[in-house]
Amino acid sequence: MSGLEVEACTRCDKPAVVHQLYSGIHLCASHLRTSIRKRVSKALREQVKLPKDAIRETGEPKRILVGISGGKDSSVLLEMMVELLGPRRDVEIIAGCVDEGIDGYRAPSLECAERLAERFGVRLEHISYPELGFERMDEVVLRMPMIEQNIPEAKGMMPCSYCGVFRRQGLNALAKRVGADWMALGHNLDDMAQSILMNLQNGDVDRTIRLAPHTWDPIEGLVPRIVPLRWIPEQEIHAHALEAGLEFHHGDCPYAPGAFRQRSRALVATMESQTPGARHGLLHSMERMRELQIAANDGETLSESWAEDGMRQCERCGEVSSREVCQACTMRDWISSNSG
Numbered sequence: 001m002s003g004l005e006v007e008a009c010t011r012c013d014k015p016a017v018v019h020q021l022y023s024g025i026h027l028c029a030s031h032l033r034t035s036i037r038k039r040v041s042k043a044l045r046e047q048v049k050l051p052k053d054a055i056r057e058t059g060e061p062k063r064i065l066v067g068i069s070g071g072k073d074s075s076v077l078l079e080m081m082v083e084l085l086g087p088r089r090d091v092e093i094i095a096g097c098v099d100e101g102i103d104g105y106r107a108p109s110l111e112c113a114e115r116l117a118e119r120f121g122v123r124l125e126h127i128s129y130p131e132l133g134f135e136r137m138d139e140v141v142l143r144m145p146m147i148e149q150n151i152p153e154a155k156g157m158m159p160c161s162y163c164g165v166f167r168r169q170g171l172n173a174l175a176k177r178v179g180a181d182w183m184a185l186g187h188n189l190d191d192m193a194q195s196i197l198m199n200l201q202n203g204d205v206d207r208t209i210r211l212a213p214h215t216w217d218p219i220e221g222l223v224p225r226i227v228p229l230r231w232i233p234e235q236e237i238h239a240h241a242l243e244a245g246l247e248f249h250h251g252d253c254p255y256a257p258g259a260f261r262q263r264s265r266a267l268v269a270t271m272e273s274q275t276p277g278a279r280h281g282l283l284h285s286m287e288r289m290r291e292l293q294i295a296a297n298d299g300e301t302l303s304e305s306w307a308e309d310g311m312r313q314c315e316r317c318g319e320v321s322s323r324e325v326c327q328a329c330t331m332r333d334w335i336s337s338n339s340g
C-alpha cells in the first residue's frame, strides 16, 4: 500500500480515521464511535454506582453536573453522557461552565458550549471568576509581577497555578448550586498521564492517588468527581469530535505556554511514541498505587487517613482544605492587596 492510501478499518472495510498504535488496530469513524462509547460506558459503570431507580426520596432525579468548556474533550463527554444516561428519567444531566475572563479565548469557546448544550437539550449554568470574588484572569496576569515581588510564596507561579485553583472553586460552586450528586469532567487519557507524571516528578504520591475519580472514596463536603473519558486518548477524542460534527473551539489559551503541563504533554507524547501503551501503563500504575496504599493502611480509605491528616474546612469559605485558610482564599487576598 502506498503512503497516500488510507488504511482500512480492522473491523470493516471503511477507511480508518485512527490507528491505535497501542493495540495495533485501525478504526473507521463508526467503529471509533462504538469503541469510545463502550469504554465510556464501562468507566461510567465503574465510577458511578447507579441503582436501577435512582430517584431521591424527595422524588427528584439524581443530578450529574457535566463541566464543559467548549473544547473537544468536554464536548465529547457531554455527547456521551447524554447518549448513555439521557434516556433515564431518574438521572438529570446539567452542563456547567466556568468563565475565567480571558479575552479572545473564553468568549468564543463559551459560545460553542452554549450551542452544544442547546443541541443536546441540556440546561447550562455559568459562573465567572468575579462572581466568585476573584478577578478575571486577564487582570490576575497583570497583577502577577507585583504579587511575586511582595509575596515570597507566590514566586515562580504561572497563570495556571491561579486559574486551576479558581476553576475548582467555580465548579464546586456550580455543583452546589444545582444540587449535583456527581461532577463529570472531560479529562482524557493524555491529561491523566500528564497529571500522574507531574505529581510523581514532584514526589507527590498522595496527590497522585487522589486524582479523580473520587466516587470509590468520596470526601465529606465535596461533590465526587468522575472522569468517564480517562481511558480515551486525546487523538481519538479529537477524531471522533470531528467525525461526529461536534462544534468545538480550537484555540489555545494565551497563558498556557510555559506551564508545567506543557512540558509534561511533550514528555508523555514522546513516551507514548517510543513505547505505545505508556499512557495506559501510567494510569494502571496509579490505580495499583492506590490499592497498595489502602492495603498498607489496613483497609483505611484515603479520605479517612486524609481526615486524620487534618483535613478541615476553610474558615473563610468553608471549602475542604488542609489549611485554616484555603489556597483560593489566600490567592484572593494576594490579588486584592496587589492592585497597583
Ligand code: SF4
Binding pocket: 100, 137, 159, 160, 163, 164, 253, 254, 255, 256
Ligand atoms: S491554560 Fe491555564 S490560564 Fe488558561 S484557562 Fe487553562 S488553566 Fe486557565
Ligand SMILES: [Zn+2]
Binding pocket: 009, 010, 011, 012, 013, 014, 027, 028, 029, 030, 031
Ligand atoms: Zn469500521
Ligand SMILES: [Zn+2]
Binding pocket: 314, 315, 316, 317, 318, 319, 325, 326, 327, 328, 329, 330
Ligand atoms: Zn477558602
